[in-house]
Amino acid sequence: MPHTDALAHLDAHYQSMPPVAAMHVAIVGYDGDRLRLSAPLAANVNDKGCAFGGSLGSLMTLAAWGLVSLRLQKAGIAADVYVADSEIRYRAPLYADLEAEAELDVDASWDDFLATLRQRGRARTYLVARVPLPDGGVAAEFSARYVAFAKG
């Protein structure tokens, strides 16, 4: 499946979830290794005029989840993907639209993850994500473990 079709499928998935639709999440980039999502500040603002921590966490969780889903789709494996645990560091307030970029943790391997999933019907892997600040710094960082369960 080419990137365009896979991303349209992922976007339809996102928009089918009411809390994600309410955040106005959009896919803004995918190069095979990194998935970038955006969400407007207006729909994700807190009481202090900056991005709500919960929205930052949700956007990073969704970006990492989406990246795993895209890699499974590319590998032709039907599986349910869940976030198992996550750590978030909020480093600076963000007074601009939100953008989250997710990629595989440096210590993890797609090949290992997919091989284990094929062999055992379930597998885990580790993702990282970040929300940049407009000036080049970092608003929030995320690391998480995801698990996949093969279907059928």
Next chain:
Amino acid sequence: MPHTDALAHLDAHYQSMPPVAAMHVAIVGYDGDRLRLSAPLAANVNDKGCAFGGSLGSLMTLAAWGLVSLRLQKAGIAADVYVADSEIRYRAPLYADLEAEAELDVDASWDDFLATLRQRGRARTYLVARVPLPDGGVAAEFSARYVAFAKG
């Protein structure tokens, strides 16, 4: 300020945040030490028909943030409260309305937090929260560090 007024004030705060209003968050309990929030599954459901991990994280983040805010208000201190970092463990899918309960971490002290904030104008403390399952288990657990900055 009696609990009723403080809770009305906190609820207005929550509802003023678009992503929180979209989650349909409601305050359902406060005994001075524990704050409980709820949110309907329909507004917080994922692609698999259970609660979206991002919504679980947001609800626990909001419950802990609200508890800190209530304790500051009770102490007569005007301060901005931010979540600094958090860890979430997703233990089981939740196919029911969401409810999050937050309290101070067992190793933390409100007296120490408030004294430090009065003396230095800023202070940190540690909170925990969880989302129970209808049958008595736990859907998600959360621990986080919050920081407060005195205003003015």
